[in-house]
Amino acid sequence: MQTLKRSMAAMVALLALSLTAVARAELPDFTQLVEKASPAVVNISTTQKVPDQVASGQMPDLEGLPPMFRDFIERSMPRGQGGQRPPRGAQREAQSLGSGFIISDDGYVLTNNHVVADADEIVVRLSDRSEHKAKLIGADARSDVALLKIDAKGLPTLKFGDSDKLKVGEWVLAIGSPFGFDHSVTAGIVSAKGRSLPNENYVPFIQTDVAINPGNSGGPLLNLQGEVVGINSQIFTRSGGFMGLSFAIPIDVAMNVADQLKKGGKVSRGWLGVVIQEVSKDLAESLGLDKPAGALVAQLVQDGPAAKGGLQVGDVILSLNGQAINESADLPHLVGGMKPGDKASLDVFRDGSRKTLNMSIGSLPDEEDEVAAMEGQGAERSSNSLGLTVSDLSADQRKTLDIKGGVVIKDVQDGPAAMIGLRPGDVITHLNNRQVDSAKAFSDIAKALPKGKSVSMRVLRQGRASFITFKLGD
Template identity: 75%
Template sequence: MRILKRTTIALVAVLAMAQMLVANAQLPEFTELVEQASPAVVNISTRQAIPTQAAGMQQMPDLEGLPPMFREFFERSIPQMPPGQQRKREAQSLGSGFIISADGYVLTNNHVVADADEIIVRLSDRSELQAKLIGADARTDVALLKVEGKNLPTVKLGKSEVLKVGEWVVAIGSPFGFDHSVTAGIVSAKGRSLPDENYVPFIQTDVAINPGNSGGPLFNLDGEVVGINSQIFTRSGGFMGLSFAIPIDVAMNVADQLKAQGKVSRGWLGVVIQEVSKDLAETFGLDKPAGALVAQVLEGSPGAKGGLQVGDVILSLDGKPIVVSADLPHLVGNLKPGTQVTLDVVRAGARKQLSMAVGALPEEGDDVAAAGAEEGPARSSNRLGVAVVDLTAEQKQALELQGGALIREVQNGPAALIGLRPGDVITHLNNQSIDSAKTFGKVAEALPKNRSVSMRVLRQGRASFITFKLSE
């Protein structure tokens, strides 16, 4: 009996040991990857000359509360420097980067080197080289540098498009100035869109990233760079488990253009889009929320020339599905201007295909400001609780509209609940074009009850669709 009990205990111990060995065998081993890749990862610091006059003024004593005679004495005692002789101080930023060619081309983030007067690249052997900025692209936050050197260590470049969610990845960089710090994690998601970042489908990871990691490489387990660590989501200022990297496919496309022509050209349709919610999908006759809803088509844009209309829902581009609206600028932005594309759209509940040539994204966009309301008789719809007037000829010209209903007053009712404001222009209601205040009144009176209804609203030149339900 004792022998059997001891044998059982020993067997359990062996099984536990075996399970631990199997578990350890499944964990990735990073040492070889780090040894091979680290020499090509660099530390980047910048210097920028900044006038110290503002800083000096902040250090002066507060003279406002002193009697006039004392204040005059102190003002005479403080030396004043001529504007041309203001002393300068140097601001330094710290980031990371990686060498992509043996002759010294280096990739990093634009925000690491922006406005720098001098850029210093420190190699793994602690030698320092002065770098030249070849070009930078603020929209993708990518910058290409060049240092003078031969046979420099380089990274291996992978393909971010083949990354899979759940795959292990490794970051090497200089968080808080600690050179060649290594952190690891997994790919949490792909194709993430961030506010004000329309042209980058970010890779989301849980790799620990902190200030100083920016511009550093993100590796897969084959030691290939699949991304550039760029941003974190944080409420504390430090790492909170949400890190975002620029896909290397996007970064290299930008780098190649910067190297060849010093700037980046992107495809452009000239439309303002928004997400398709469940309620909007219902109003536009879709089975499920998907695609990009066209809220505005700029006059003379490639989209207008290709036949896109307000209210179209773009479901795919050249066969590539638009699952969420952010997919569209990602796909279009990667195309060269002049590329011919085919769009699958839903219009008035029916599917159709449109062919058009992609244009070039303008350097700067101009928003059309909404014109103010003119005095005149207001027409109201009691069901919505909003008073509207016709647009004047000047307002139509400024907003590039053929018609619409300008909101003069928002009363108590559904309009107030959905956030409408005086000065908003209603151009579509329940999938019908609104050319005047009279048309608006007729359509509003015929709205169905207890069913989602869509409304297109132009506010300060920006258009969007909203949905609501009338309960009575």
């Protein structure tokens, strides 16, 4: 009997060891990956001349701001050096830190645009601690990608993966310099793909739960084969630190931008010339669609590619060149990845039936030119201080609401407007005690709003009017 008990105990112990071994075997071992990849990951420091009140460490009042997507390197709040504050009007040097990685053995380095934006000097520190002054070859704010060049040869590089082949749930790893701690390694999984972020219309971000903090910006996101699949770029946070939501630029997008920057110093993207919005359940029902899908055309740029190609306001774009548009955010990703002059075949839902439209893709204008293209057509993009896109009311809307003027909200981005709960479809009739007669008038009033003082706004929602107040930060 005693022998049987010993045998049973031994079997249980053996089974426990086997289960432990199996569990360990299922977890990835990152050690070799890190050893191979780390030498190609670099630390990037920048120096910028800033006014003394910024360099001395004065911080803007952030209290009351809503949760939002923030750059890792707080470009508007660089850290100052030295102890005493210089005389008023003087300038001081401020520094910021970020990460990057070498993409060619002759010294080309990829990082984020916001890491090096407005820098007077850029220094790249390699894994062997050697430092090199870097030249900015080009930068693209829309994708947040920058290409640097250092004078060095025979450098270690990273292999490129295929970000399109990434699967949700797949293990990924980040290497960077969070808070200046060089070559820190964190790991996690892909949480989602094709994410659209506020003010980032042309990048289908990879969402992960990899721990990312200030200083990781510009560093590589790697798969288990040690291939770069993305550039760590942004986080969602309430505290300023990591909260489990990290976002990376797909390497396919980043390398397309880098190649264009290397060849010509700028990036060209496809453009249709439309303002679109999401198709809600109620909109789908009212339009006769089986389910909420596609991108609803809310406005067309006069003489733009879409207008010339026969697209109309009220059309729902369901696919582009055979690729389904499940959410409205899918359309800018696809169009932006095309080249000016490319042919586009759009599957459109109009007046209860589907039809196909063929057109040529245009070239995306600069942001200022894009806004100017909308002016005079009843659309305005407001200043960043409010984060609103509005358009004039139609004659029918004015008649239905029994008002003479006002503007309707088309899009709400991060900012005061989102904080006070404004939504697309709301109608604004007064701003800062002034009547709003048009989108142009709204934009003019918004640009002149006082900071740090209460501002009133009269809003109509579903026929009911109310005044709300808010403050713009100093």
